[in-house]
Amino acid sequence: MQEKPLILVTNDDGITAPGIRALIKTMNAIGDVVVVAPDKAQSGMGHAITMDTVLTCNPITIDDGPQLEYTCSGTPADCVKMAINEVLNRKPDLCVSGINHGANSSINVIYSGTMGAAIEAGIEGVPAIGFSLLDYKWDADFEASEEYVKKIVLNALLEGIPEGVVLNVNIPDFKNHEIKGIKICRQANGSWKEKFDKRTSPFGKEYYWLSGEFVCKDKEQDTDIYALENGYVSVVPVQFDLTAHHMIQKLNAWEL
Amino acid sequence: MQEKPLILVTNDDGITAPGIRALIKTMNAIGDVVVVAPDKAQSGMGHAITMDTVLTCNPITIDDGPQLEYTCSGTPADCVKMAINEVLNRKPDLCVSGINHGANSSINVIYSGTMGAAIEAGIEGVPAIGFSLLDYKWDADFEASEEYVKKIVLNALLEGIPEGVVLNVNIPDFKNHEIKGIKICRQANGSWKEKFDKRTSPFGKEYYWLSGEFVCKDKEQDTDIYALENGYVSVVPVQFDLTAHHMIQKLNAWEL
Numbered sequence: 001m002q003e004k005p006l007i008l009v010t011n012d013d014g015i016t017a018p019g020i021r022a023l024i025k026t027m028n029a030i031g032d033v034v035v036v037a038p039d040k041a042q043s044g045m046g047h048a049i050t051m052d053t054v055l056t057c058n059p060i061t062i063d064d065g066p067q068l069e070y071t072c073s074g075t076p077a078d079c080v081k082m083a084i085n086e087v088l089n090r091k092p093d094l095c096v097s098g099i100n101h102g103a104n105s106s107i108n109v110i111y112s113g114t115m116g117a118a119i120e121a122g123i124e125g126v127p128a129i130g131f132s133l134l135d136y137k138w139d140a141d142f143e144a145s146e147e148y149v150k151k152i153v154l155n156a157l158l159e160g161i162p163e164g165v166v167l168n169v170n171i172p173d174f175k176n177h178e179i180k181g182i183k184i185c186r187q188a189n190g191s192w193k194e195k196f197d198k199r200t201s202p203f204g205k206e207y208y209w210l211s212g213e214f215v216c217k218d219k220e221q222d223t224d225i226y227a228l229e230n231g232y233v234s235v236v237p238v239q240f241d242l243t244a245h246h247m248i249q250k251l252n253a254w255e256l
Numbered sequence: 257m258q259e260k261p262l263i264l265v266t267n268d269d270g271i272t273a274p275g276i277r278a279l280i281k282t283m284n285a286i287g288d289v290v291v292v293a294p295d296k297a298q299s300g301m302g303h304a305i306t307m308d309t310v311l312t313c314n315p316i317t318i319d320d321g322p323q324l325e326y327t328c329s330g331t332p333a334d335c336v337k338m339a340i341n342e343v344l345n346r347k348p349d350l351c352v353s354g355i356n357h358g359a360n361s362s363i364n365v366i367y368s369g370t371m372g373a374a375i376e377a378g379i380e381g382v383p384a385i386g387f388s389l390l391d392y393k394w395d396a397d398f399e400a401s402e403e404y405v406k407k408i409v410l411n412a413l414l415e416g417i418p419e420g421v422v423l424n425v426n427i428p429d430f431k432n433h434e435i436k437g438i439k440i441c442r443q444a445n446g447s448w449k450e451k452f453d454k455r456t457s458p459f460g461k462e463y464y465w466l467s468g469e470f471v472c473k474d475k476e477q478d479t480d481i482y483a484l485e486n487g488y489v490s491v492v493p494v495q496f497d498l499t500a501h502h503m504i505q506k507l508n509a510w511e512l
Contacts, residue, residue, distance in 0.1 A: 002409040046303035054463040085450040121503040155510045186499040207310040237503035243442040244421045247493035252412045256438040
């Protein structure tokens with residue numbers, strides 16, 4: 001590539017989150033960077049888009065890096081739509097989302113705003129990667145992530161990511177020398193066992209906090225969960241054709 | 257089945273929407289019905305869940321039907337989690353979501369709160385079906401839908417829906433005798449060409465409405481879009497293992 005690639009950066013933890021600041025810094029060394037990211041935390045927004053109210057999108061300067069930045073009132077998927085259709089004057093060569101504070105492995109790809117943004121870019125025909133670090137803390141250490149983010153992004157720019165696919169990358173919360181490498185995986189078969197924490201407000205009304213425990217039923221060694229538990233960065237290719245093609249024949253036997 | 261099946265009903269247009277009222281009526285003829293649905297419209301919420309605030313869930317009576325009803329402050333996916341883990345004392349035999357006011361064919365399965373709820377039920381191990389009518393209007397006519405909803409639900413209860421799959425059903429906006437039948441389909445390859453409608457507030461600030469036009473690049477005859485355009489009810493089996501398995505070998509050739 002002669003020209004520097006144009007890289008769109010977004011996330012779901014909000015534009016000031018340390019995770020996206022680390023990702024911007026790494027991307028500045030690779031391409032021309034434009035950031036369009038939510039003005040507040042949007043965790044758990046999945047692929048939500050804003051249909052019932054208006055959106056704002058305004059330039060902002062957060063640090064002295066060379067990137068251009070915009071802060072948007074919408075969801076991560078909104079930010080990507082806004083960036084590609086309104087902010088940028090050409091289609092970006094790559095969209096990176098993250099680095100998320102917390103895991104987006106297994107079924108969490110579905111709840112994840114980080115991956116919602118990456119998938120939205122994929123739908124718009126832009127190669128896209130979501131990055132997540134397995135540390136929920138705001139002051140998580142993103143240093144060890146840099147090498148892996150760089151390696152995966154450079155490969156994606158060189159090799160291309162085929163239409164209809166985006167990458168879901170999760171990075172274990174280890175020091176650099178403790179990470180064993182990168183594994184291409186499938187999404188582990190796991191889900192949340194919910195626990196609703198029921199409380200009473202000062203005014204006598206009952207309310208709930210949604211919480212729970214992640215349960216992985218899948219003990220095979222080719223999953224993202226297995227890779228992460230064993231010290232590897234996991235890369236899962238994710239598609240947005242949700243058709244369960246193997247079921248079509250079976251459904252044709254129904255009496256419809 | 258000796259006992260009447262326990263059917264969970266939800267939607268994304270809110271508990272008072274005519275679409276869910278029609279669905280409840282049809283389900284009352286088939287099983288014991290419990291409704292846990294959003295207290296307000298939640299269109300475009302996809303698979304969003306509520307992580308940053310609390311949820312309420314309260315009994316409500318809306319009509320004189322035999323169903324039990326609860327109104328929940330969360331997203332459609334929250335409603336399903338709440339129903340299965342907090343409201344119901346046994347796992348439902350089926351979860352139906354809808355009937356949505358408007359299409360959820362092709363890529364819209366990803367933005368759809370209706371399908372977010374159905375997919376959440378699937379993740380929780382409950383057979384699930386999302387229903388949508390191709391008419392956005394609040395006073396849409398759901399009469400023609402009834403026969404097809406019933407037929408598909410009875411087949412699902414009889415045959416079962418395998419783990420890992422839920423059904424996405426779209427119904428054309430035709431009179432009953434004009435609907436040609438039911439077709440099992442794959443999700444058409446289409447997406448939205450966004451148009452941001454830029455306006456200025458009375459206070460001089462710029463804001464946007466997200467709008468756009470759906471573009472279907474996919475001209476094959478086995479898609480949901482083709483079925484709907486030709487007067488058929490479309491049934492797409494949807495999976496929530498998003499792994500693009502065909503890409504794993506290719507990614508293993510990257511220099512990682």
